[in-house]
Amino acid sequence: MTAPAPLPEKTEPPAPDDVPAPQPKPDVKEPEAPAPEQPPAPPTEPAKPERSKPEPAESMQGPPLPPGGLKSPQPPAEDDKPPAEQTLEEQHLTIEPESDADHAECTAALQALGVVFKDTPRIDDGNGCGIDKPIIVSEPLPGIKLKPEATIRCPTALALARWIKESVIPAAAAALPEQGRITSVNQATAYMCRLRNNGETGKISEHARGNAIDIASFHFEKGEDVAVRSRREDPTLTGAFQRTVSAAGCLYFTTVLDPESDAAHETHFHLDVIERKGGYRYCH
Known part of the structure; x- marks a missing residue:
């Protein structure tokens, strides 16, 4: 124990x-x-x-x-609305100024290509719609009419002239030689004060700044006009011509929208020269 x-x-x-x-x-x-x-x-x-x-x-x-x-x-934003939901009046936009030197350099390039154009007074339709140094283009290249004549900025006209000369004319000669040369390019919209896709709210259209032009058809010496329409499945040379010039447009314009993009562009090419960061281009 x-x-x-x-x-x-x-x-x-x-x-x-x-x-x-x-x-x-x-x-x-x-x-x-x-x-x-x-x-x-x-x-x-x-x-x-x-x-x-x-x-x-x-x-x-x-x-x-x-x-x-x-x-x-x-x-907060005006009326507590994001910009995408604001009307043109609510956005308080202004017309972008253009330098005299840049404009002179651009118009000299137009003259070298033979573009027929004339200067016109500054456009200010209010709410940011307008062009500081507008021009009226009647022939994007010698012997080719622009119908109707278009009021746009010089950089838009220069891109249009280069696209037609370097891409549209060669593609037409290769695909549609029996129709002869192109005698006119028919445009649907040039300068117009509105929002994108004619919306009631949203971003301002590049048409309202003179940066855009819509191409509806091409008229040749012979045969029918080549109208811009959906040709994704078109196996003809006409379809090949349209697809070629649509793709080539991105070499000259920063935005290219064709009939395959959406319903709003099913009858024309939308071409514009809006400046984006890093040289980004939107082509569809």
């Missing part, structure tokens, strides 16, 4: 051996709980006010409009 008594006595001495082990534990508890009573820990005290400083700064921004986060101090 005396043997079990010493056993608990032997378990008691290891307890002091465990005393140094819990010493690191207070080290873990010190950063978790503030200890202002300990004088030798001044570095922990300044660290705490530093953490509390950003809290009032954020709270000063948050309370006025908490759901808006960092963007809350910014005023």
Whole structure:
């Protein structure tokens, strides 16, 4: 009966051996709980006010409009509408100015190609619709009429002339030699003050800035006109001609929309020279 008594006595001495082990534990508890009573820990005290400083700064921004986060101090768009839902009047757009030097260089290039055009006074139809230095083009190349004549910017006219000379005429000669040369290009829309696709809201059309022209058909010396229409499955040389000039348009214009793009362009090519970052082009 005396043997079990010493056993608990032997378990008691290891307890002091465990005393140094819990010493690191207070080290873990010190950063978790503030200890202002300990004088030798001044570095922990300044660290705490530093953490509390950003809290009032954020709270000063948050309370006025908490759901808006960092963007809350910014005023909302007019009538709380995003730009895509605003009318032309609500967007408060302005006409983009053109430099005299750039315009002179462009018109000189037109004259070198034989384009028949004339200058016309500045157009300002309000709401950002207009052209700073418009021209009226009657012949995009010598001997080829533009019907009806088109009021556009010079860069649009230059792209049109180069496209016809370098791509449309060679493609027509290869695909439709029996129809002779092209005598006129029929356009559906040049300058027009409106939004894209004639919408009531949304972005302004490039037609409203003189940057766009819609081509509806090509007239030849002989045979029927080649009207622009859906020709994706057209196995004829006429279909090949249209697909060729549509694809080539992206070499000269930054936007090319053809009848395969959508219902709004099923009867014409939409060609424009809008400037995009990085030289990006949209061709469909």
